Amino acid sequence: MESPALEVQGVGHAFGHVVALRDVDLVVPRGRFVALLGVNGAGKTTLFSLITRLYDNTSGVIRVAGHDLRRAPGKALARLGVVFQTRALDSDLTVTQNLAYHAALHGIGRxxxxxxxxxxxxxxxxxxxxxMRVAALSGGQQRRAEIARALINRPDLLLLDEATTGLDVRSRREVLALVRGLTAGGVSVLWATHILDEIDAEDDVYILHQGAVLAHGIARDLAGAEGLTRAFLALTGAEA
Amino acid sequence: MTGWRAWTIVFRGIVWREALRFVNQRGRFVAALVRPLVWLFIFAAGFRAVLGLSITPPYQTYVLYEVYVTPGLCAMIQLFNGMQSSLSMVYDRETGAMRTLLVSPAPRWFLLLSKLMAGVFVSILQVYAFLAIAWAWDVRPPALGYLAVVPALVLSGLMLGALGLFVSSTIRQLENFAGVMNFLIFPMFFASSALYPLWRMKESSELLYWICALNPFTHAVELIRFALYLQFDPTSFLVTLGGFAVFFAAAVFMYDPAKGLWGRRKGQAA
Structure with missing residues (x-):
């Protein structure tokens, strides 16, 4: 049986005495769109930093396409595409130059x-x-260029950390539609967001709050009769 | 990603990006030259009359102060270039560009070394531009010295770049960079043999002499000075090599996802 695109088992992390993540379990099956929902400060970016091995988790195991991130970081990272919350393209370079650079970082020949x-x-x-130089692109186009960059190594798993931040409604929809479309081609997606509108009824959703997974399930089931917004607020105790 | 071919592609990609950034930021190139040229044209001219220099290796005869100070200014270019790279790494970390580098499947030490080598390459171009202008100013080392100095420039560039890399891992925000200038770069430059020979320093203060003698920047300067005049100073070579090894190991440790302190502090994620 093929391993999931991402398995996070019992992962925890602390910054000194501050616990950022506690015993997080999460699975992204192949070819699925999975949403990681949480308010700002819930631990989404920390979890992404661990999955991309910017730093190591203090407990638990992370596997990307079956490769243990600590034992075989090279193989695991080779299967990963990432769009970070902050824009990571070099604005002085053209789109092609940026993509060529990232292709090279993955050892892809000219x-x-x-x-x-x-x-x-x-x-x-x-x-x-x-x-065109990246600086000359609109916000939505820059985001799409970031996604292109993340796809250059044909990843099994695409991570997007609040990828629609700062975009207008139209660009946000375009980016989301583009990413959802990628799953049809077999790419698995982990989409971190705090915007409830970005979740569809059939999406697999993890609700992360104060560093722990509070709930997991299909969005429709989690929402119940009250709707996802009310269910989310009830779970997290966040203000409406 | 396995094999030397893939690593070569990664290395080439990182150097190519730095070269592109360098070409796109021509102002940076000019700015990097202005500083040593001000020292050469103004400071050295003023001190020529004041500061007498006896015959001291590697020079075979008395030399003008401009001649003496030129290797130190070459090292100064590399010192500032190393810190400039450090500054750009902190900036890249704040903007997120650093994350894309570090999530490459290549080993982290290799990524850092590649970035370091790219910076050294740029600094050597700057040094040669400076040496060309210095030649026009009548500072003319032996012709072969221009070739012999390449390995010295590579090694000193690596040491100073590795120092910058290490420094970048300890700085939380760009705003803190002014502190690096005041507490690291200036003391390192002035407490060295870049501007005055160590025997001069010994005449005024034994303590200062030892500080200068132990300063790795002094040895980078002397390595360049000796190489430029077709001589080899083993002490400077060993100290510069050792300095590179220590600073680079410290930088790799700090950037290591498992051991380093860099990623462990909240809000300092890449």
Whole structure:
């Protein structure tokens, strides 16, 4: 049986005496869109930092496409594409130059990189912007370029940390539709957000609060009769 | 990602990006040259009359102060370049660009070394531009010295770049960088043999002499000075090599996801 795109088992992390994550279990099955829902400060970014091995978890195990992140970090990271909350493209370089750089970081040779760049830019509908400097792109286009960057190594798992932050409603919808479309091509997605509108009824949802998973299930089931917003507020005690 | 071919691609990619940034930021290149040129054209001219220099290795005869100070200014370019790289790493960390580098499947020490080498490459270009201007100012080492100095520049650039890398891992915010200038760069530069020979320093203060003699920057300067005049100073070579090993190991430790202190403090994530 094929291993899930991501398995997080009993993961905890502390910054000194401050506990940021406690005993988190999370699974992203292959080809699925999984939402990680939580208010600001819930621990989403910390969890992403652990999954991308920016630093090591103090307890538990993380596996990407079956590869243990601590034992085989190279193999695990090679299967990963990441869109961080803060924009990570070099604004002085063109879209193509940025993508070529990230292809190189994954050890992808020039000829293959050229073909991949054309492929991912077509996927995110930015083929006509390939030669433009990133600084000249709109916020939504920059976000799509970030997604193209994350796809350059053909990852099994795509992580997106509040990828629609700072975008207008239209761009937000476009980005979300683009990412949901990727699952049809077999890419698994972990989508971290605090915006409830971005969750569909059939989505697999994890609610993270104060560093722990409070609830997990299909959004429709979690919402019940009251709707997802009320259920979320009731669980987290957050203000409406 | 396995094999040397993949690692070569990663290395080439990182150097290529730095070169592109360098080309896009031509102002940075000019700014990096202004500082040593001010020292060469103004400071050295003023001190020429005041500061007498006896014959001291590697020089075979009395030399003008401009000649003496030029290797120190080459090292100064590399020192500031190392700190500039450090500054850009802190900036990259704040903007998120650093994260994309560190989530590459290549080992972290290799990523840091590649970034370091890219910075050294840029600093050597700056040093050669400076040496060309110095040549026009009548500072003319032996022709072969321009070639012999390359390995010295690589090693001193690596040591100073590794120091910058280590410093970048300890700085939380860009605002803290002014402190680095005041407490690290300036003392390192002035308490060295860059501007005056150590025997001069010994005449005025034994303590200062020892501080200068133990300063790794002094040895980077002397390594460059000797190489530029086709000589080899084993002490400077060993100290510079050792300095590189220590600073780089410290930087790798600090950037290590399991051991380093860098990622363990809340709000300092990459």
């Amino acid at each position: 000829a293959t990189a050229r073909a991949r760049i054309a492929e991912v830019l077509a996927q995110v509908d930015l083929a006509d912007k390939a030669g």
